[in-house]
Amino acid sequence: MTRELHLALSAYGVGGPGQHGLWKDQRVPKNASVDINYYIQQAQTAERALFDAFFIVDSQFINASYPAHYLNRLEPLTLLSAVATHTSALGLVGTASSTYNSPFNLARRFASLDHISGGRAGWNVVTSFDTQTSRNYGLDEHLDYGTRYGRALEAVRVVRGLWDSYEADAFPADVERDVFLDPTRLHALNHVGEHFRVAGPLNLSRSPQGQPVIFQAGVSEEGRNLAAHIAEGIYAPGESLPQAQEYYRDIKTRAAALGREPGHVVIFVGASPVVGDTDEEAHRVSREIFEADNDFDRKLAFLGRAFGAYDFGQHDLDAPFPDIAHLAEKGGRTRGLEIVWRAREAGQTLRQVVETLTEYRPSPFTGAPDTVADTIEHWFRTGAADGLNLRFRTHDDLERFIGDVVPLLQKRGLFRTEYEGGTLRENLGLPFPVNRHTLERAAAAAGVDAGSGAEPVVAGVAGSAGGAA
Template sequence: MSSEDTRTFHLNAFLMNAGHHDAAWRHPRTRPERATDLTYFRELALTAERGKFDSVFLADGLALRGNARHNVLGGFEPLTLLSALAAVTEHIGLIATVSTTFNEPFHTARKFASLDHLSGGRAGWNIVTSAGVEEARNFGQEEHLEHARRYDRAREFVDVATKLWDSWEDDAVVLDRERGVYAETGRVRPIRHTGEFFGVEGPLNVQRSPQGYPLLVQAGSSEDGKEFAARYAEAVFTAQQTLADGQTFYKDLKSRLARHGRAPEDIKILPGICPVIGDDEAQARELEQELTELQVPEYGLEQLSSMLQVDLGGLPLDGPLPDLPEERDINGNKSRFTLVAELARRDGLTLRELIARLGGGRGHRVVAGTAEQVADQLEEWFTEGAADGFNIMPPHLPGGLEDFVDQVVPILQRRGLFRTEYTGRTLRAHYGLPRPVNRLSAGA
């Protein structure tokens, strides 16, 4: 049997308050009052673990994005919540977003090493550079750092963090009570980093963790983002609307790895998908329409204005998009800007139609149908060179995740596309990735 025959999915559950549809909180199947209830997220994590998911993921921003009048915004800081979930789960990976623009490498390395110890090797870091001026203004800055400079800072940030994780060798702790030696001095080293953005002496004040490094995840699809992913990322969350676009992204990113001494299997590409599941296709379409009808146009227009960095307020909802800037002039999320702009142009959408199309996935693909139809779509992308797995974005929670676990996962398992049991203990093992070699050790 070839390696291609034995290749299987990776599945990540992207958890977001009441669900990914921006009107989910208004639907009777959701529990928006539980947005700051630990037991709610514990139930979600355990549902994903019951479905043998590789990981759960919590996104984050450092500002209250959007109008809290019309959606369930805010909530837990991700690393704090994942530390609590580590205590009540056994296998599932725990991935959190932390920005390299508004944090420091020492703090970040320390927190992820701690989570990796607490969870027995299940920590993952979604590395972002932050995209909005709202975040900059919470850190004493009137303008956001320019896009390319954010990535310059991110590269140095990750280099420093990995050096800190390597500052303790695996065998540094010897626990020699007779000699009175806890750790061998020569195996715990300062890193003495002096760079453009950071000066860090080290070593880290946390022993080397079970995975060595957390799983490194990235989500940007701009040119800067793809180059960053090719150099550092081990899993990539991405957004494409069509199979052809997914194949193009997949081939492009995998082709960049060799320049960094990496192989195609060193990175797992997981497009986002928002599955709206019904007993039959008509029921799924009906649920999709129910959610669309619960949308607040004012909120959708604000979200769209933010994505496109153009003030759309006051424009007729049944009219077209106005003229937009070029991607090169965008200082926020360039790839999402381009995806949304191209979607509107390709399908000739009005503002109202575009808001409806983006309601479920904010640019990620929405698939409405039976569990079998959803499984077919996933299998097609997986076998046709567009994905190594998927970032599952339930439109409503908790029911949307339960539907996927109880209905879609068994189909994938019967087809031999997804695990029936966990075979490893760490997040890296779930993703089929090696534990990093300590580059600072004497034998490196």
């Protein structure tokens, strides 16, 4: 398999984590996070540059300390459906919680986006980071880690089963024979599991790419296991090259151990490039960006997110970091427990923890265009990433990267000069998922066992839905 660099754009509007003050930038519309034209412009620019995907993050709980973008933003599937009608090849990946959505609704909404976009939809499966989300859904307590990840695995399997409700040739629409539907090609799911009971079938046919692409992000043991089982695209941490390489090796190894082709798990490392005319200029701009958002009180407030929106303002800043490990157990456990452990080992005060966690760390992808391109190539070739999930503060920054860095990646043979196809699967080099019922019928005719169908069975490279028959 020939590896090719993949690029995705993550759009944040008026500023996500680490960008709390972005709304004050004169180049950013104050309503960017709810202005569909802003997102359409971003997506069209990414498509012009031949990016693989346009990624929308989401969460369902806020308080007044959260970043400006979190306080007022559009629902991802609604947003991406609008963007779909103004793009033609760019993948459209939306975040939706497996903890606070039913599999049937998820299956229908993402399959609808897949049809609207002509086979460009992807689902970023999350288990909900914010513990207080539970209270928006009538629950007093957030589900524990094991339950959330067990539910996520089952939810994906149910959703994939629902996406196989119709085989590719289910609708002959033969007027002469008065046959719209071939009922032998329609299949109820009748799933009964630990977390869900779903009868099906889904009332929507298969899309041009067969099924939307499944994405996932997680660094905990449970998150890595889930990714190895179900993810076709992964959003990975990228704070340092060794960290990214360790994560990359681990996920690919786990996928292979489960009988999956590691090349069919595309890992995108998160990156926030800062490009300047020279390395020195880029690092100066990077430092200016940091200082513009270097507000201790805001950082103190946002630290509480990993601990269920805990209010650290009630503590003495110069006293030892409070023992609140139990508050991380149902929320951002990996991050939260690491913070508590490091503070305890180093004997840090609350003030020191905040300062250490939020000290200036320039993006590895900071420098002149050649420097940034060199770094991207090095990370790609040394097994740290299959691609980058890019975040830019302004549209000008996106345009600078596209104009100065992307052509260098193309000249080096790392990045495409035209799209491979019209579906997300084709452009990511992912195979087409064969409908499990079509496969079972073919296997029965050949006298072999088609397997359980718990995971999607794939054949060839993604093409039209007719290829599943």
